[in-house]
Each structure stands twice: as C-alpha cells, then as structure tokens.
Ligand code: SF4
C-alpha cells in the first residue's frame with residue numbers, strides 16, 4: 781500500500797511539473813485567485829488519485845472527521861476541499877494533495893477525432909491572447925491527459941478507472957486507505 785501511495789504521489793508531482801513547464805512555454809496562466817474550476821458541481825475523479833490525501837489525513841488522525849463531513853454533504857457536490865479561506869492554495873485546502881484532474885485541467889491535451897491535439901481547459905484561459913497564439917509545436921509540450929491517466933492505471937487499473945463525483949472519490953480513497961492501515965496494524969507517523 782505504501783508503495784502504491786508513493787507511486788501515485790510521484791505521478792501527481794510529475795503531472796504538476798509538466799503542466800508548469802507547459803505554462804511557461806505557452807505563457808498561459810490563471811488569473812490570480814481564480815478557482816472557478818474547483819467550484820464546478822460535476823468534477824469526476826478516481827479514488828486512486830486521492831490516495832496520498834487519504835494517507836495524509838489518516839496519519840494526522842483527520843481521516844474519520846473528514847469522512848464524516850463528506851457523509852453529510854449529500855446535496856452539495858462542490859469539492860469538499862475547496863475553501864474560500866485558502867488564498868495561497870487557490871482555494872484548495874489540501875493543495876499539496878490535490879488530485880490528478882486538478883493538476884491537469886487547464887493545461888493538458890487530448891486528441892480530437894482528427895487526431896489533432898486540443899487543450900482541456902476553461903473559458904477564462906480560452907479567452908486569453910496567449911491561447912489564441914498557441915502553436916501546434918507548443919501544444920505538443922503540454923501533458924497528455926489520457927497518457928497521465930494511463931500511467932495512473934498502471935499503478936492500479938481498477939481504482940484508476942473508477943470515475944466518481946470528486947467527493948465520492950475522496951471518500952472511497954479514505955475508506956480503502958484507512959481500512960488497510962487499521963487492519964494491517966501499521967502505526968501512524970508522529
Ligand atoms: S483553469 Fe481556468 S477556471 Fe481554473 S483556475 Fe485557471 S483560469 Fe480559473
């Protein structure tokens with residue numbers, strides 16, 4: 781389990797670094813403080829990409845409390861990690877442990893039916909002059925959305941391919957990680 785969590789965290793870091801490199805090359809960037817994408821009510825993610833978060837919460841004895849909060853959010857589908865109080869993390873209260881979708885959205889590509897790369901991004905970035913100036917060569921430097929999800933699937937095919945509303949994905953990650961460590965008798969760090 782620890783190896784799996786570390787592999788996921790490594791992939792998450794790799795995706796973030798790749799997206800940053802592309803931002804630099806394309807000169808695209810989110811307006812300061814914008815976190816509109818976190819406020820979408822229909823974000824889907826896999827449990828696996830939230831394993832590092834679940835482990836972090838478990839180690840800090842916060843997994844049960846956060847799980848209970850998630851249970852009570854039945855009607856609210858906005859990501860439970862979003863907080864208007866968190867300015868430094870662009871509204872994400874667990875920025876260091878955000879999912880793969882959060883690291884790729886805005887600055888990654890998929891291929892259209894003509895095999896042309898297109899950016900998986902938002903209206904704000906599409907409205908910017910840098911987006912209009914994007915060349916196909918620069919676009920090739922962007923992380924490929926499907927490639928990163930394939931890499932995630934190579935860590936655990938089933939858990940990477942479960943597509944759930946983001947709060948459900950986090951909840952399931954907490955369930956799996958907490959049960960594993962509870963039953964394996966591993967000690968929490970600190
Ligand atoms: S990706 Fe778009 S919606 Fe999300 S923070 Fe950047 S500009 Fe805002």
Ligand code: SF4
Pocket residue numbers: 817818823859860861862863871872873874875878879882946
């Ligand atoms: S995990 Fe963080 S970055 Fe991702 S949607 Fe939720 S608040 Fe936004």
